[in-house]
Amino acid sequence: MFLAIRELLFAKTKYILIGLIMVLTASLIFIISGLAQGLSSDNASAIQDLQADALIIEEEAEGEIGNSFIPADEREKMIEAQGGNNNASTLAIRMMNTTINDADQQIDIALFATERNGILMPDVAEGMFPQKADEVLADATLKQEGVRLGDQLQVEENTSYTVTGFTADQRYSHTPVVFISNDELEQFNAVAVQGEANTDGSYEVITKETALNGIPSYSQEQASLNMMIIFLYVIAAFVLAVFFYVMTLQKREQFGVLKALGAKSMYLIRGLIGQVILLSLISISIAVVVTFGIGALFPADMPFTLELETMLQPAIIIIVVSTIGAIVSLYQVIQIDPIEAIEGAAY
């Protein structure tokens, strides 16, 4: 690294400029990752955080919970088959329109109907756990719509619920989830099971992962964002590849001299890879700071999740693709002949 470091310092401007491009690309990757993460939670945190390991649904539903309809009189038999209420609960999901305290404003919510004391009921973050049939636990994001503890949620003509408690991170299909008791339902969508699920073959067992992809728009949304991220990785790799390729071309004569003086190709290659890794590390560190700065400017209700752990994976990928980009230049370094240092013997 003797040469590599000194060169970085000497040709500051060039490396700062390319570093700037790396910072911008990395920031964009982080921001889109944050957005993908945020949208994913916004769309499906209720399923992601569901207190279950597997879901049993109708075979004909083809993996989509919303297409599975199981009659209510199957409930007892099915829950029994999974070892009782401590292992399994039924789940019925319905998208609804609601008004608060008879006001005019309509809000979209997702009703999750399940056994009142079953395994799927989430913890209360604020208020009280519902006791009566018309009492419900609502996702805390409903507060942004003006809902307070004790408020009435009117759904359909003659059904209304009282919010007794709020719970955190329960969203489904970009709407807040309201947990209701399933006493009066005629059918449900799925049986959620903790641990291994047993079926006699007339039903299908799916993982939570499969269930996520069955949520309308979930996979399309994630796929388009992931596509952007992949493109940015490719761009980062290409930009660095071209930059170091041109730099290496420019340093041809100098590498020839160093080889004539006794430098091994391996030494020069280590310096090159070292430069790439150093450059990406510094750029990524700056990009992390930039991304947190930009994240702080976003409105609170924007679906954007930024955590250092979730930035680690893209950060590592950026370093890896940058290094791969630099490999294009390695061949150059290897095939430079030290004879090029002697005038006349080379071109």
Added chain:
Amino acid sequence: MTLILDHITKAYTDGPNEFKALDNASLEVKAGEFIAIVGPSGSGKSTMLSIAGALLSPTSGKVLLDGENIAGLSSKEVTKRRLDKIGFVFQAAHLVPYLKVKDQLNIIQVLAKKGKKHGNDLLAHFGLKHRMNNFPNELSGGERQRVAIARALMNDPQLILADEPTASLDSKRGQEVVKLLADEIKNRNKAGIMVTHDERVLSFADHIVTIRDGKIE
């Protein structure tokens, strides 16, 4: 220590034709001896020097450095010989643009992984001490060539090879640089070969070898 080039031929094939850049050339240089190679353009001077410096391998013939034939070694071994035993001074100094003068010398020790740092002594000896924190683009042509000579001495080589070291200098500076080179070779008991076009510096050499069409006369 002696360098012996023993019946060296370097042939390039160009389709059906064969072209001999060097034709059965022999040469011997002993420690303390400084030889100048002259000859018309294209006669094979640089080829000869490159073969002596293990930058190029001959088509046939032996290159004996201290009794060892370096013509048959692997490229890794050859790199090591260059680092340990040979010092180069190139036509256009060929300093590394982003290294300060002191680091131009230190790099040799970094590459050789040897500890003793006598770079500063060498710079002082060459009257370059006050320049040691300058970059090559801040030096004059003569200073650059002096740094290049100091660099060639850095690994304490037994053989010093210079290809037209005065080509980028005016005649006064050229003479100074070659005198410096000749003195170092004498005082440190090295073997030295210099390729040159410049007749005014020939007086510093012990012998003058003329090459014409790849043959030594």
